[in-house]
Amino acid sequence: MFAELLQPDSLLPEELDLYLADGWFRMGQSIFTTNFLRFHDHFYSAIWLRIDLFSFEITNTQKKLLKQNARFRVEIQPAVLKTEQEELFARYRENITFETSPSLSHLLFDNGRGNIYNTYEINIYDQSRLIAGGFFDLGATSAAGINCYYDPEYKKYSLGKFLMFLKMDFCRERGFEFFYPGYFAPGYSMFDYKLDLAKSALQYLDLTTQFWNPVSEIASYSIPVEVMTEKLQKLSLILKENDFEHSFLYYDFFDAGLVSYLSGMGLMEFPVFIYCLKTDANIYNPIVVYDVRDNLYHLVLSSCMYETEKRKTLINHYSSHLLKVEKDLFANESAEIMAAVILQSIRKQQTV
Structure with a gap:
């Protein structure tokens, strides 16, 4: 945690x-x-x-x-x-x-x-x-x-x-x-x-x-939040080169687990991530995080648990919902391999 x-x-x-x-x-x-x-x-x-x-x-x-x-x-x-x-x-x-x-x-x-x-x-x-x-x-x-x-x-x-x-x-x-x-x-x-x-x-x-x-x-020492950002930016660059629509985002509620009534609910704790599709609160959304604890990219499914109060959203920040990681789909240390998996398994959903 x-x-x-x-x-x-x-x-x-x-x-x-x-x-x-x-x-x-x-x-x-x-x-x-x-x-x-x-x-x-x-x-x-x-x-x-x-x-x-x-x-x-x-x-x-x-x-x-x-x-x-x-x-x-x-x-x-x-x-x-x-x-x-x-x-x-x-x-x-x-x-x-x-x-x-x-x-x-x-x-x-x-x-x-x-x-x-x-x-x-x-x-x-x-x-x-x-x-x-x-x-x-x-x-x-x-x-x-x-x-x-x-x-x-x-x-x-x-x-x-x-x-x-x-x-x-x-x-x-x-x-x-x-x-x-x-x-x-x-x-x-x-x-x-x-x-x-x-x-x-x-x-x-x-x-x-x-x-x-x-x-x-x-x-x-490699500062964790800087490592996460650098790794995801590298992946984002590869996706951009392949014309894959996605969003590089900072997650405003990474520390929601510190709120007593939300603690233990398994909410997402990563401060930065890549949204692989257009955000949709009604479906499981594929996102990518980088975990410095195992030095791997993780492609996961996330769900929108709670809608937050409406407020002005900063550029490249996600704050509309509290997110929960539902399932870990794939993990790898290589940005190139993770990009290939995303392009093969998710790209077709963008044309649906």
Whole structure:
């Protein structure tokens, strides 16, 4: 599954360790995974990160940060959400340019549900004034950083980075093996700060192999959404050369599985695909996807499950229906062979 949401009634520390190691993360009182993202109508790959705390070494930059912020008081304890934290988070939200949860209660506890996670809070005070805070979850040998927020008046103190370091140091001192800061998205700079947290100890999860590799190798890593796009564009070019009518499309609802009532329905999760015929909501439609997990083109039959709200559709985007893959018809690693199969088995339908 490229995108999935689970809502367990309970979660043991050892279970959280396993989920984190497989590229899952907390969402309120649920846990989810995703491999693709969409920001400002552009598609990106979500590359999951973790820090090997056994090999983590404090950097000179972090030493300077510790010295700069030495006068502040730090408290780390089991999470007990207070009004002053919500008030500071509200001020923080007013001064950021990206979307986040409307409140800490919503972010952590779905506005009132019990907590299945072992959540800790970290608070930073300038004398008696709360100036920054954050939350992180503890497993058995791993921890996940959930969020950081700070007073806009103290922006020059780099309190976000300071909080991340303090969380990692807390876990390292207690013998934890890994710290998971979430994902970053190549080409989308908002998450790039995570790459500087602990370069020598930072690892990324390879979607194809499911192995964790040193982030120093990321330069040679083939970004999944880029591979999918390039492979399908190659196939599209061959089809065009053979005058075969088709559509190269980005799928706006690739992450519909993250909606609780849609999770587990087997909806299509590929962010880009080729429609082999004119779209018809009343029949099974042949489409082609490229799966980086097996490095194969797949010719599949898709059905239109739900019609979405009418809205302006971007060029080369599909958004009229939620799609479901009904049957895998043929798979091959070669664009030429896939094109030949399409031309032989589907072309005649275009003249009917």
